[in-house]
Amino acid sequence: MGHSRPTLADVAGAAGVSVSTASLAFSGAGPIAAATRERVHAAASELGYSGPNPLGRSLRSGRSGIAAVVIGDQLRRSFRDPVSVQVLDGLVSTLGQMGLGVLLVPGMPATEGTTGVDPLLETAPMDVAVLIWGSREDDPALLSLQRRGVPVVIGEGPAVEGVPVVGIQDRRGSEELVRHLADLGHERIAVVSLPFGGPRRCAVVSPERMTELRWTPTKHRLEGFQDAGVVPTMVVEAAASLVEEGQAAGRLLLDVEDPPTAVVAQSDLLAAGVLLAARDLGMRVPQDVSVAGFDGIDLPWLAPDVLTTVAQPLAAKGEALGQTVAALLAGEQPEPALLPVTLRTGTTTGPPRT
Amino acid sequence: MGHSRPTLADVAGAAGVSVSTASLAFSGAGPIAAATRERVHAAASELGYSGPNPLGRSLRSGRSGIAAVVIGDQLRRSFRDPVSVQVLDGLVSTLGQMGLGVLLVPGMPATEGTTGVDPLLETAPMDVAVLIWGSREDDPALLSLQRRGVPVVIGEGPAVEGVPVVGIQDRRGSEELVRHLADLGHERIAVVSLPFGGPRRCAVVSPERMTELRWTPTKHRLEGFQDAGVVPTMVVEAAASLVEEGQAAGRLLLDVEDPPTAVVAQSDLLAAGVLLAARDLGMRVPQDVSVAGFDGIDLPWLAPDVLTTVAQPLAAKGEALGQTVAALLAGEQPEPALLPVTLRTGTTTGPPRT
DNA sequence: GTCCGGGTTCGAATCGTTTCGAGGCGTCGC
DNA sequence: GCGACGCCTCGAAACGATTCGAACCCGGAC
Structure with missing residues (x-):
């Protein structure tokens, strides 16, 4: 085991238990004696083991815990708009509470002139993807994700067969x-x-x-x-x-x-x-x-x-996107959401000059 | 293999080659006859196989292809600042060109009043983390990452032993x-x-x-x-x-x-x-x-x-962060970077009233 | 005819974890 | 005293891919 980071097997060995028991000590799933769990944790901190490797866990469970958020266009442009930012903020915190991380993925390839989609979209691990805005029916990103079998949620976009949409009125x-x-x-x-x-x-x-x-x-x-x-x-x-x-x-x-x-x-x-x-x-x-x-x-x-x-309701939109993602991951077929808007009259409108 | 998504083994079977050969056909590493590669790809599209599963690949290679960007505080607050956004933009595109995805991670737990760090920081897969701004010596996020053994780059922060810093003058x-x-x-x-x-x-x-x-x-x-x-x-x-x-x-x-x-x-x-x-x-x-x-x-x-x-130079700062990340992943010990600034006099300063 | 070598392909091990069914042991009830 | 039942623990089988060395096939050279 040389100088590389310790694995669950190392910890189990040090604690004198089997690997499966050690796993139980960390995951909390299944019955385990308090004393045993204690011993495993002690061995872990002894060895400097900082919890199960997410890569191994992901492979086994088939879930990466990652939601990709596809930015329709250049990041710079998108994020200069407070609207996008506030939606993203709501989305990140909602997903975060569900234990999902947000992976930022450009919707278009970084190098100008290239056709197709950003390679990350094709290769990055993700359980679900959110096309947060600026999507279209023939969006290459959408097609690519569907081909990969990644469930997709569309924000503010067209109605696409089998893809839940979250929009406003x-x-x-x-x-x-x-x-x-x-x-x-x-x-x-x-x-x-x-x-x-x-x-x-x-x-x-x-x-x-x-x-x-x-x-x-x-x-x-x-x-x-x-x-x-x-x-x-x-x-x-x-x-x-x-x-x-x-x-x-x-x-x-x-x-x-x-x-x-x-x-x-x-x-x-x-x-x-x-x-x-x-x-x-x-x-x-x-x-x-x-x-x-x-x-x-x-x-x-x-x-x-x-x-x-x-x-x-910008934060609510992000939240609604998050809820839709949750439903999708739970295997449901979420309804499209259409959030309400309200007219707010200020001082910049008045009767025309006669 | 029921109705679940096809694996490399399925493709190999359909193409009449071994799994290892099929892998070669996709990764391009190692010698392979053009005809064989062709056949494998044909079988793949036949079965609707859209490239190697990133989870399996990650586990084997030990790399997730993910760089975590730790947002010091609330996303909303951070992203309302164009400075942050432009740096992030440069970072995302630089990392994207290296095939790295950017995972957004809150530096503090989402639920108020909780101590410690956001659980994502402890459990999400990442090859490297960037504390993009707002880090401090005793940053709990920094400590957590170091315990996990994740290499860290700090933007605009204090000099910490063994952690490369990218800042400006x-x-x-x-x-x-x-x-x-x-x-x-x-x-x-x-x-x-x-x-x-x-x-x-x-x-x-x-x-x-x-x-x-x-x-x-x-x-x-x-x-x-x-x-x-x-x-x-x-x-x-x-x-x-x-x-x-x-x-x-x-x-x-x-x-x-x-x-x-x-x-x-x-x-x-x-x-x-x-x-x-x-x-x-x-x-x-x-x-x-x-x-x-x-x-x-x-x-x-x-x-x-x-x-x-x-x-x-905001975009350059993002780029420098990206370069530092690259160096870190290559096993080097990057030098701290200090980017130049320039005074730009406008119309809002003049002599005081006498 | 045999030997050699380049170019391909294959088997098997490995990455680190979770999960499932089986088994061990102690206790309780009859 | 014996059987049954719970509570824990364990072994082994996945999960899906990469990679390394061995095996293979073929043509050319001696």
């Missing part, structure tokens, strides 16, 4: 928000949308581009307009949910002859960017233009303004 | 920044510091509290003042590196009889909060008060102001 929330603006008297409402999927860009959306819309939350939040019976005067697609992008999009929308009287951004960060753009252009909010967001995150630097937005 | 950067302010003529310079370690609070630091300073970057950035020959008129400790905290600290510092003419915040987020506090109090920057930060992150909503700050 994007559509209804958006509808409420649009109605709020319509009730205030707005007739010219523009949209700054989240990415459509596919190549990222910050640009006015053409009718053709509209047909390429793949990303589910973007789609649902747009559909809220239909439900409210309002047609946006213009849609600008942002390359990511970031303040800078919102600012660029805001310039595109507001720096024109006849700007809209209200702008609905599909995320709070984008809305914040639009506010900055309005400020840059010397427009007052909400007198010259109303601005609304989506998500309900804290934006302390917006004070004294308060953003009108649709608040979603 | 906190002290020198801070010194340069303070000299910059002194050169401008400032004599009354206050500090908003990062947490000291231990109980978190936002309060003026008393002499006793000063002796409890444990967190390394906080300490080094304060030492920069000594090197520049300047004694801060006041130090306020923030509970976390967040805008809200900086704002609260800023009020504490600026809303007094005779406020300092310059405030050095130990992070850009804190500095941004101080700027907000100054604005709330009707103070002009830099005419009434100069404000400087540390880190060099993007703060688009600060525009048109540009924060004077000490920029650190």
